[in-house]
Structures are given as C-alpha cells and as structure tokens.
Amino acid sequence: xxxxxxxxxxxxxxxxxxxxxxxxxxxxxxxxxxxxxxxxxxxxxxxxxxxxxxxxxxxxxxxxxxxxxxxxxxxxxxxxxxxxxxxxxxxxxxxxxxxxxxxxxxxxxxxxxxx
Amino acid sequence: xxxxxxxxxxxxxxxxxxxxxxxxxxxxxxxxxxxxxxxxxxxxxxxxxxxxxxxxxxxxxxxxxxxxxxxxxxxxxxxxxxxxxxxxxxxxxxxxxxxxxxxxxxxxxxxxxxxxxxxxxxxxxxxxxxxxxxxxxxxxxxxxxxxxxxxxxxxxxxxxx
Amino acid sequence: xxxxxxxxxxxxxxxxxxxxxxxxxxxxxxxxxxxxxxxxxxxxxxxxxxxxxxxxxxxxxxxxxxxxxxxxxxxxxxxxxxxxxxxxxxxxxxxxxxx
Numbered sequence: 001x002x003x004x005x006x007x008x009x010x011x012x013x014x015x016x017x018x019x020x021x022x023x024x025x026x027x028x029x030x031x032x033x034x035x036x037x038x039x040x041x042x043x044x045x046x047x048x049x050x051x052x053x054x055x056x057x058x059x060x061x062x063x064x065x066x067x068x069x070x071x072x073x074x075x076x077x078x079x080x081x082x083x084x085x086x087x088x089x090x091x092x093x094x095x096x097x098x099x100x101x102x103x104x105x106x107x108x109x110x111x112x113x114x115x
Numbered sequence: 116x117x118x119x120x121x122x123x124x125x126x127x128x129x130x131x132x133x134x135x136x137x138x139x140x141x142x143x144x145x146x147x148x149x150x151x152x153x154x155x156x157x158x159x160x161x162x163x164x165x166x167x168x169x170x171x172x173x174x175x176x177x178x179x180x181x182x183x184x185x186x187x188x189x190x191x192x193x194x195x196x197x198x199x200x201x202x203x204x205x206x207x208x209x210x211x212x213x214x215x216x217x218x219x220x221x222x223x224x225x226x227x228x229x230x231x232x233x234x235x236x237x238x239x240x241x242x243x244x245x246x247x248x249x250x251x252x253x254x255x256x257x258x259x260x261x262x263x264x265x266x267x268x269x270x271x272x273x274x275x276x
Numbered sequence: 277x278x279x280x281x282x283x284x285x286x287x288x289x290x291x292x293x294x295x296x297x298x299x300x301x302x303x304x305x306x307x308x309x310x311x312x313x314x315x316x317x318x319x320x321x322x323x324x325x326x327x328x329x330x331x332x333x334x335x336x337x338x339x340x341x342x343x344x345x346x347x348x349x350x351x352x353x354x355x356x357x358x359x360x361x362x363x364x365x366x367x368x369x370x371x372x373x374x375x
Contacts, residue, residue: 010278010281013281013282013285013326014281014285016322017285017288017289017322018191019187019191020288020289020292020318020319020322021288021292022190022191022194022195023190023191023194023292023315024292024295024296024315025194025195026190026191026193026194027295027296027299027312027315028295028299029194029199030194030199030201031199031201033305033307033308033311034203034233034235034245035201035203035247036308036311037227037233037311038190038231038233038245038247039190039194040311040314040315040318041227041228041233042183042186042187042189042190042227042228042230043187043190043191043194044315044318044319045183045187045228045318046183046184046186046187047187047318047322048318048321048322049183051322051325051326052325055325055329058329061140061141062141063136063137063139063140063141064140064141064334064337066133066136066137067137067138067140067337067341068325068337070134070137070138070341071321071325071337071340071341071344074341074344074345074347074348075317075318075321075344075347076228077224077348078314078344078347078348078351079227079228079314079318079347079351080224080225080227080228081224081348081351082314082347082348082351083224083227083233083234083311084223084224084227084233084234084235084237085351085352085354086307086310086311086351086354087233087234087235087236087245088234088235088236088237089307089354090305090307091235091236093305093307095305095307097203097205097235097245098203099203099204099205138338138341140334
C-alpha cells in the first residue's frame with residue numbers, strides 16, 4: 001500500500017515539474033502581460049499543487065502531509081488574488097489587452113520601454 | 116451570547132488548532148506554546164461574517180480541483196502547441212446571483228485559477244474577464260460557476276431575469 | 277533513486293526560475309516583472325520542497341511555508357505601491373506602467 005503511494009507520489013511530482021516547464025514556455029511565448037498571467041497562474045499553481053500532493057503521499061505523518069497542502073493553499077490564495085491585482089493594475093496603467101482579429105491593437109498593446 | 120457567535124468561536128478555534136498541528140508537525144510538546152498562540156489569534160482575528168455551508172464547501176473542493184487540472188492542461192497545451200493562434204478576448208460577465216461583497220471577490224479570484232479566464236476588473240454590475248481562448252461555452256460556464264458559488268455562500272438563487 | 281530523481285527535478289525547476297529572471301531583465305513592463313517574480317517564488321518553493329527530501333531536512337519545508345506567506349505580502353505591496361503612484365500624478369503613473 002505505502003509502496004503504491006510512493007510510486008503515485010513520484011508520478012505526481014514528475015507531472016508537476018512538467019507543468020512548471022509548460023508554464024515557463026508560455027511565459028516565453030505568449031504575446032502580452034495578460035496572456036502570460038494566464039500561463040503562470042494556471043500552469044505553475046497546478047504544478048506546485050501536484051508536487052505538494054506527490055510529496056504529501058510520501059510524507060511520514062499526516063501532519064506533514066497537511067503542511068504540504070497548506071503551502072499549496074497559501075500559494076493558491078496569493079496568486080489567485082495577485083493575478084487579478086496585477087491585471088487590473090496593468091489595465092489602470094494604460095496597458096490594453098491584445099485581442100484577436102484586431103491588428104491595430106497589437107501596436108498599442110505593448111509600447112516599448114522608453115530608453 | 117447567542118448560538119451563532121458560539122458556533123463562530125468553535126470554528127475559529129478548530130481551524131487554528133488544525134493549522135498549529137500542521138505547522139508544528141504534530142509535535143505534542145509544542146502545544147505549550149501553541150495553546151496561548153491559538154487563543155491570542157482567535158481573539159485578535161477580525162470577524163468574518165461569511166456564512167458558508169460546510170457541506171457545500173466539501174463538495175466544491177473536488178470540483179475546484181477538477182477545474183484547476185483542466186485549466187493547467189489547457190494552458191500547457193496552448194503554450195506547447197507549435198502555432199500560437201489564440202482567440203483572446205475581453206468579455207463582460209454580468210452578475211446574476213451574487214451580491215456585492217466577499218462572494219464576488221471570491222469568484223473574481225477563483226476564475227484566475229480555472230480554465231482560460233482571468234478577472235480584469237471588478238465593477239459593481241459586471242466583471243470584466245480576459246479570456247485566453249474564447250469558445251462558445253465560456254459565458255455559460257461562467258454563469259454555472261456563479262451559481263455554484265452562490266450555493267456555497269448561502270445566497271438565495273433568484274430567478275433568472 | 278528518490279534523491280536522483282528529485283535532484284534532476286530541482287535542477288529543472290532552477291532552470292525554470294532562470295526563465296523568470298530573463299523575463300525580469302527584459303520586462304517590458306513592471307507588471308511583467310512582478311509576475312515573473314511571482315513565478316520565481318513558486319519555483320523556489322517547489323525547489324525547497326524537493327531539497328528538503330533530498331537532504332532530509334524538514335526545516336526546509338518551513339522555509340517554503342514562509343516563502344508562500346511572503347508571496348502574498350509581496351503581492352499586496354506591489355499593488356498598493358503602484359496604486360499610490362497612480363494617484364500621485366501622470367508622470368509617475370507612466371513610470372508605473374512602463375518601467
């Protein structure tokens with residue numbers, strides 16, 4: 001039984017790392033700050049969640065397992081609220097989200113930083 | 116002191132004790148510090164007047180995990196796909212059920228973690244939502260989610276107008 | 277076996293944090309930098325958790341827990357700072373949005 005849980009834990013940790021990698025691929029490839037926020041809040045939190053769950057399955061005691069899940073819960077709260085805060089701050093600072101089928105928007109969505 | 120207040124205190128103490136038990140890794144010796152800390156935290160904690168249904172919360176957790184998994188898979192797939200054609204849009208979600216206050220804030224934070232949506236701005240009548248890859252079911256799924264959250268917060272569901 | 281697997285995982289996550297550092301350098305907006313910082317925090321927590329297993333030091337889990345708490349505080353700090361900048365005047369407002 002514990003053997004099976006250990007193997008399940010390995011699988012979850014590996015899956016979590018893969019989600020982290022996909023998230024940073026999104027961070028590199030997505031066109032503007034709003035789409036990048038999507039990539040990070042979803043992929044990275046799921047990745048951390050899977051790693052925490054995987055380690056919780058391998059933990060020696062129940063209290064430790066709960067601690068891993070607590071870490072995940074805190075990050076969920078921080079980034080769930082944080083994503084909206086970053087998005088609305090960016091919006092208030094005049095960044096317009098880039099939308100499909102409006103090529104004119106692509107010019108204004110991200111002005112280059114003044115040198 | 117009425118019954119509701121006693122209940123609130125019992126919940127507070129139970130949750131704080133659980134937290135202490137977790138962060139002290141279940142070490143029995145740590146309760147000498149833990150009990151005063153828990154009582155101090157319970158006294159100093161600001162009062163919540165969120166009336167959550169415990170049973171609905173328990174039912175909501177697996178649903179949320181499922182949504183989070185789908186959200187992560189979708190965004191991972193979009194990031195790894197060779198062509199980067201996204202149907203990115205900003206839509207308005209009008210509030211159907213939820214009153215102003217914590218329930219709306221909860222939903223705005225929650226939709227950042229579920230498939231394809233990101234809350235941009237919270238206005239009184241509507242929520243501006245940034246959708247990574249808009250498809251036909253997006254608006255309907257937001258309404259379904261709002262209904263579920265309304266059940267969570269004991270909001271009486273009004274008839275759709 | 278466990279240690280080897282987790283060491284590789286931790287190295288991958290560190291490379292991941294490197295991507296975040298590149299995003300911080302490149303910007304182009306301060307919102308991008310903030311979200312890259314958040315991503316580095318998430319990766320750092322994952323690395324700490326894996327390291328705590330590798331080196332068998334459970335204290336590192338507590339460090340990760342503190343990181344998670346600080347992430348929430350840092351986020352609130354960024355936003356309140358930008359919002360006060362917003363209220364001040366137009367020049368600093370431009371600065372807040374674009375570096």
